Amino acid sequence: MTDWRPVFGHDEPYDEQVDGIETAIETATEDGYTVIEGACGTGKTMIALTAGIDLVRDPDSQYERVFVLTSVKQQLRQFETDLETINESLPADWNPISGLTLVGKADVCPYNRENAGGISDDNVYDRCETLRDRTRDLTGEGGSTTAGALAAQARSQQIGLADSGIRGGGRSSGTEGGTDGGGGGTGPGGSTVSRAGARYLETAGEPTPYPPEMPEYNTGGPAGSEVEYCPFYAQYLEDLPEEGSDADPVEAVPFDVTETGLLTPEDLVTGSVRHGTCPHSVMGAVLGHVEVVIGNYYHAFDPTTTAAFTGALLDDSTFVVCDEAHMLEPRVRDLVSDRVADTTLRDAETELSRVLQPVRFDQQDRQAQGGSKTADADLVRAELNDTDVSIEELERTLEFVQDLRGELDRRVRAHLERTNRAWKTDLTSLEDDEIPLRDPTVPAEDEISEWAAEAGYSDAVWVRAESVGAVVERILNEAEEEEKTRASPAVGRLFGEWYRRDHTTNFREIELERTWDEMEPADSWRRAYTARLTLHNCVPSDAIGSRLSAFGGGILMSATLEPMDAFREVTGLEYLAREEGRPVVERQYGLHFPEANRESFAVSVPKFTYDNRGPPGEETPTRTAYADALAQVAQVPGNVLVGMPSYGEAEWAASVLEARPGVDKPVLLDASSSDDATESLKDEFFAGGGKVLVTSLRGTLTEGVDYSGDRLAAAVICGVPIVNTASPRTKAIRRAYDDAFGDGFTYALTVPAVRKARQAIGRVIRSPDDVGVRILLDERYARDSWDSVRQFLPDDDEFQPVSPDMLEFGLERFRERLDSG
Numbered sequence: 001m002t003d004w005r006p007v008f009g010h011d012e013p014y015d016e017q018v019d020g021i022e023t024a025i026e027t028a029t030e031d032g033y034t035v036i037e038g039a040c041g042t043g044k045t046m047i048a049l050t051a052g053i054d055l056v057r058d059p060d061s062q063y064e065r066v067f068v069l070t071s072v073k074q075q076l077r078q079f080e081t082d083l084e085t086i087n088e089s090l091p092a093d094w095n096p097i098s099g100l101t102l103v104g105k106a107d108v109c110p111y112n113r114e115n116a117g118g119i120s121d122d123n124v125y126d127r128c129e130t131l132r133d134r135t136r137d138l139t140g141e142g143g144s145t146t147a148g149a150l151a152a153q154a155r156s157q158q159i160g161l162a163d164s165g166i167r168g169g170g171r172s173s174g175t176e177g178g179t180d181g182g183g184g185g186t187g188p189g190g191s192t193v194s195r196a197g198a199r200y201l202e203t204a205g206e207p208t209p210y211p212p213e214m215p216e217y218n219t220g221g222p223a224g225s226e227v228e229y230c231p232f233y234a235q236y237l238e239d240l241p242e243e244g245s246d247a248d249p250v251e252a253v254p255f256d257v258t259e260t261g262l263l264t265p266e267d268l269v270t271g272s273v274r275h276g277t278c279p280h281s282v283m284g285a286v287l288g289h290v291e292v293v294i295g296n297y298y299h300a301f302d303p304t305t306t307a308a309f310t311g312a313l314l315d316d317s318t319f320v321v322c323d324e325a326h327m328l329e330p331r332v333r334d335l336v337s338d339r340v341a342d343t344t345l346r347d348a349e350t351e352l353s354r355v356l357q358p359v360r361f362d363q364q365d366r367q368a369q370g371g372s373k374t375a376d377a378d379l380v381r382a383e384l385n386d387t388d389v390s391i392e393e394l395e396r397t398l399e400f401v402q403d404l405r406g407e408l409d410r411r412v413r414a415h416l417e418r419t420n421r422a423w424k425t426d427l428t429s430l431e432d433d434e435i436p437l438r439d440p441t442v443p444a445e446d447e448i449s450e451w452a453a454e455a456g457y458s459d460a461v462w463v464r465a466e467s468v469g470a471v472v473e474r475i476l477n478e479a480e481e482e483e484k485t486r487a488s489p490a491v492g493r494l495f496g497e498w499y500r501r502d503h504t505t506n507f508r509e510i511e512l513e514r515t516w517d518e519m520e521p522a523d524s525w526r527r528a529y530t531a532r533l534t535l536h537n538c539v540p541s542d543a544i545g546s547r548l549s550a551f552g553g554g555i556l557m558s559a560t561l562e563p564m565d566a567f568r569e570v571t572g573l574e575y576l577a578r579e580e581g582r583p584v585v586e587r588q589y590g591l592h593f594p595e596a597n598r599e600s601f602a603v604s605v606p607k608f609t610y611d612n613r614g615p616p617g618e619e620t621p622t623r624t625a626y627a628d629a630l631a632q633v634a635q636v637p638g639n640v641l642v643g644m645p646s647y648g649e650a651e652w653a654a655s656v657l658e659a660r661p662g663v664d665k666p667v668l669l670d671a672s673s674s675d676d677a678t679e680s681l682k683d684e685f686f687a688g689g690g691k692v693l694v695t696s697l698r699g700t701l702t703e704g705v706d707y708s709g710d711r712l713a714a715a716v717i718c719g720v721p722i723v724n725t726a727s728p729r730t731k732a733i734r735r736a737y738d739d740a741f742g743d744g745f746t747y748a749l750t751v752p753a754v755r756k757a758r759q760a761i762g763r764v765i766r767s768p769d770d771v772g773v774r775i776l777l778d779e780r781y782a783r784d785s786w787d788s789v790r791q792f793l794p795d796d797d798e799f800q801p802v803s804p805d806m807l808e809f810g811l812e813r814f815r816e817r818l819d820s821g
Contacts, residue, residue, distance in 0.1 A: 001025055004054040006094070009046055009085035016589040017043045017050075023585055024051035028063070028319055028553035032583030033573060035325075035564065036557040039591040039794075040766050044557045045075075045082045045323070049292070051555065052319040053086065053097055056291050062552055063319045068294045070323035071331055072704030076101065079294050079323070080262055087261045096261035100286055102295035102310070103265045108279035110203045110232060110269070117201075117214035128280075129483035131214075131230040138229060139237060144219055147237035151276060154215040154231030204269040208232075209276040232278040239277060249285040252277070257289050288312050297328065301547055302335045314547070320554035324704070326561055326755045329540060329570045336543045339511065339534040340487075340494045342526070345405050347487035351472050352398040355380055359391060380475055389464070389471045397468045400452070400461050401491065407451055408533065411435060411510060412525050423528065430528050435510035436728035438503070441735050446508040448533070449498070462499035466492035498535055504739055507536045507732035536729055538736035545572015549580065559762055560755040562588070562792060569741050590796050593768045599814040600774045602781040602790070602799040603629060603807050608645070608719030616652035623652075625804055626718055629777050631660045632808050634667075634692045636773060637815075638713030639685060642694040643702050643760040645721040647672050653718065654694040663692065670695035686711050697721040702760035708767050715764045716775040720789055722753040754792040757781075773814060774799070775807070 004021055005013075013021070016038065024034040024047065034051075038044045052066030068079050080101060087096045105128055111117035112124040119127050139147040201212040216226035239252035250257065254275035260267070263286065272279040287293065287310070299310045306314060322328055358377040384391065415435045416423045423430055437446035452461070469492025477483050498508065511532040520527035537543065548554075548571070561567045564586050568574040577584045591598075606612050606622045613622040634640050634657050642657075644650040647670075654669040668685055670678065670693065678700055685693045690713070695701045697717070723730055730749070737744035757776065764772035776782075780789045782801035793799055802810055 001029075002054055002058050004050055006091050007053045007057070007086060007097075008050045009082060009089050013046075014043055014592070016592070017047050020044070020047040020587055020589070021051045021054075023587055024048070024555050025054060027583050027585045028052075028055055029061070030583050031316070031553050032585065033548065033553055033576070034555045035561065035567065035573065035584060035586045036555060036589070037559065037561040037564070037587070038557060038589040039559055040762055041591065041593055041768070042589045045078050046085075048321040048323070048555045048557060049079065049082055049086060052321060053291065055319055062317055064317040065288075065290065065313065065319070066292045066321060067300065067313050067318045067551070067554075068292065068321045068323065069297050069300050070294075071297055071327045072324050074704045074706060075323050076294055076296075079292075080264065083262050083292055083294075095258055097292060098257050098260060098290040099262040099292035099294065100268075100283065100290045101262070101264055102283070102287075102293065102299055105280050107265055108269050108272075108283065110201060110208055110273050110279070111212075111214070113203045113269070114201060114212070116212040119214075126482075126484045128230075131228060132233050133483045134227055134481070135229040135233050135237065138217055138219075138227065139234065145217065147234045150215075150217060150229055150234035151231050151238055153217065154210045154234070155276070157211055157215050203273060204266050206270045206274050208273040230278070232273070232276060233281060235276045236278040236281040248289075250289045253282050253285050257286055262292075263290070284309065297322075297331045298335055301332045301543065314550045316550070316552035318551050318554075320548070320551040322554070322556040324558055325556040325567075325571070326558040326752075326759070327703075328544060328556070330752070332544050333537055333540040336537045336540055337535060338494050338497050339532045340491050342405065342408055342531045344487045344490060345401055345408070345533075348469070348472075348491040349398065349401045349405065351476060351486055351488045352394060352401065352468075355472050355475050356391075356394055356398065376479065379479055383471060383475045383478070387467070387471050389467050393464055393468055394472075396457075396461055397465055400457050400465075403455060403457075404448075404452075407448070408510065408531060409525075412512065412529070412531050415510075415512075416525055423525065424523055430514055432514050433512040433529075434728045435512065436732075437508045437510065440507060440728040440732035443502075443504040443735070443739075445503055448508065459499060462495045465495035468492055494533065494535065498533075501535060501537075505537065505539045505542075505736050507538055507729060507736070509534050509536070509728060536732065538733040539570075539740050541570050541572040541575070541740070543572075544570075545575045548572060549576060549582075553582075560758040562794065563751065564588075566741075566747050566751050570747060590794060591765065591798075593765055593770070596817070597769075597771045598765050598774065599810065600798045600800065601807060601810055602776045602793075602801050603804060604779045604782040604801060605629060605777055605804050607780055607787075608778050616648065626653075626777060627656045627660075629775075629804060629807055630657060630716060630718070631663055632811060633714055633716045633773070633775055634660070634663045634665070636714040636811060638690045638772075639707075639711060640665075640690070640692045641702070641707070641712055641715040641760070641763060642692060643697045643715065643717045643721075643757070644694065645697060645719050647696045647699070649718070650694045650696050654692075657692055657694070665689070666691045668693045670699055670701055672696070672699070675700075697756045697760055702756070702763065705763065706766065707763040708770060712764050712772060714773040714775065715761050716777060717757045717760055718777045720750070720753050720778055720780055721756045722749050725749065750789060751792060754789050758793070771818060773811065 001022065004025065020034070020036055027034045028051070036044060036047065048068070049066065052063070055061045055063040056066060070076050070079065083097060083099050090096065106112050106121055106124045109119060109124055109128060111119040112121065135147070135150065137143060138145055138150060199211055200207040201210055202208065210231045214228050215231055216228050218226050236252055239254070240249060241251050254277055255271045257263070268283055269279045272282045293313060295310070298305050300306065300314065300320070359380055412435065420429065437448055438444050469488035472488040473486040476486060511534045513530045513532070514528065515530045517527055556571065568584060573584045576582045605625045608622065608626060614620045630642060630653060642653055644653050651669060654667050657663050657667045668681060668691055670681055682701060682705065685691055693701070698721070725731070733748045734744035737748040741747045761774045761776065764770065764774050776799060780787055781793065781799065782790070784790060
């Protein structure tokens with residue numbers, strides 16, 4: 001084993017860090033995985049980076065990069081911070097560790113960042129693909145110009161320069177030599193700076209060499225035939241090495257990757273636009289050449305993202321780090337599930353009709369339609385001749401989509417009439433809903449598949465829909481000379497997966513999301529709901545395990561992974577160990593902060609289940625017991641976090657605390673709302689004196705939020721936040737886990753619920769100086785019984801079982817100890 005200490009970013013590691021780093025290095029050398037459950041303060045981020053970077057820098061190692069995956073933005077920032085710390089402490093003769101944080105096009109596109117050039121968050125991906133295609137068409141084989149000429153033209157099209165007759169292919173004045181002529185300003189269509197009479201698009205504090213308007217190239221045709229193109233992408237193409245050479249696209253990057261250290265999104269944008277090149281293309285070129293890549297779970301597990309962008313990282317030269325690994329299972333389950341909305345089906349129907357229309361009618365008939373633009377019949381036939389898709393298959397797919405929409409409409413109407421007859425007159429009474437397409441507890445063919453067979457649609461219609469969708473997209477993009485995200489490919493993919501996937505580990509249903517569309521008729525359910533055909537992957541362990549198998553090795557880590565045997569099963573690690581012989585080594589590190597700074601109670605109040613507590617409007621003995629306990633905790637000096645099983649219960653708890661005479665601090669209620677509203681509420685909670693913040697354990701304020709220092713004095717969790725067991729999807733997942741692992745309720749429901757509670761309770765003690773109280777309210781945390789969850793708490797006996805009447809005494813004793821200390 002090499003000496004990893006020069007990589008470690010601090011003077012002295014904790015004992016746990018020494019063990020974790022050396023275990024991870026040794027295990028990864030044997031193509032294995034280290035699973036670390038470490039309490040806050042363990043230094044898990046530094047463990048992972050040190051082990052991975054040491055392997056990457058070891059000339060005898062197979063590893064070329066560290067690929068960090070996390071689901072929480074704050075943790076992503078922590079990896080960035082620790083990598084910068086490592087670089088600051090490296091030996092003087094070492095090159096800095098190169099790193100890159102992955103983001104989407106919307107975050108780095110100069111036009112989108114400044115809402116310029118007709119690009120916004122709503123269209124950035126489609127517009128980007130169209131502009132790239134047009135730029136390639138203009139400059140590729142048979143094109144009418146060069147990439148360098150396009151970039152030069154955009155540089156010279158600035159107001160003032162174009163009028164003055166200045167032309168040229170180099171960087172225009174005002175970006176380098178002409179910086180002292182005129183002041184900056186903001187013009188229409190985005191952030192601009194004016195210099196020497198010219199207007200430049202500016203972003204990330206850096207003026208670009210181009211105007212804020214999207215440039216156009218005149219192909220020599222009549223007025224109005226000019227073609228928009230992206231000058232940033234043109235410059236990137238100009239800088240690319242010639243095709244057929246041994247050069248690498250990284251040569252198009254206008255800075256030395258090996259000397260930059262961590263390349264944050266802002267650094268990427270600044271370094272790219274200064275040169276006039278495309279930041280997103282530069283990110284793709286850099287991707288395979290940095291030593292640490294920091295991204296999200298979808299960068300490794302989303303099929304679309306890996307196919308289009310990060311696929312080169314998915315091999316045995318990558319040391320992968322899965323942070324917040326307790327979220328790996330639910331996040332990947334969502335990524336490998338498929339769904340299409342009724343509106344997407346409608347759009348696919350329209351697209352199929354537009355492709356078929358010119359084949360059905362002659363030119364005079366099409367002109368008589370006086371409506372939408374359609375593809376030329378010759379183009380359609382030419383494209384079909386290059387594929388194995390026939391006109392008949394297009395017709396049959398269109399019929400199927402039309403009939404399927406009718407069947408979807410019928411089922412939604414029947415469901416609403418059966419479950420809520422007032423839906424037409426009282427839209428406020430509606431909530432999100434599910435329509436199962438089979439008994440979720442009994443694996444069997446779904447009702448949509450049965451309907452299709454009875455309606456005469458063969459297996460071939462399902463299977464061939466994916467090819468049909470791809471052809472429709474190609475024809476329409478060719479006809480309109482614009483790359484757009486079409487609905488037909490997504491619908492085709494869902495049909496194919498719907499046919500191929502089994503009916504045991506996958507569950508098919510119609511999801512109803514409560515929305516509002518006033519453009520729909522008053523008697524239409526579409527006015528109140530968005531309906532989606534959904535194919536849930538109930539057991540994503542195969543998808544997780546197969547992806548982990550592609551990497552050379554790595555670390556999966558979190559503060560809440562217990563029980564480890566369940567975690568190994570649901571993430572596919574057990575399969576890797578059993579079937580592939582790859583080592584999986586576990587490590588658990590508890591809190592090592594001063595015990596005198598914290599108190600932890602498991603209070604034996606009645607179970608907070610619906611049967612016990614009743615609806616929020618009832619004053620049941622269970623609700624009274626919880627109201628009393630919450631009021632006691634709320635009186636702890638400082639900020640108090642209250643975690644409830646749902647937003648509805650959070651509203652009840654907030655109303656109770658506001659009405660209690662002894663609670664003399666403001667009570668803040670978190671609701672299911674936008675990110676901006678949540679951030680605003682969090683800032684209000686942190687500002688000023690002590691407050692009570694009541695939230696749902698399903699929200700975003702109980703995981704990944706930094707409550708260190710005096711931001712939080714106490715956290716109290718009410719009940720075990722098991723998801724709605726009456727949900728058809730939950731029943732299907734439980735049944736699938738029964739078949740896969742033997743105990744569906746424990747694996748699919750209880751364990752994730754306890755991890756939610758532990759994540760929330762872990763917000764209190766975040767550093768050696770933090771002082772606070774952690775309280776779990778529910779007898780299932782306190783007692784050993786048939787439904788006890790005590791065995792899933794840390795095996796350190798920190799959470800003392802107490803009766804309700806002893807809670808107040810325990811809180812007072814803790815305050816006295818702090819006052820005397």
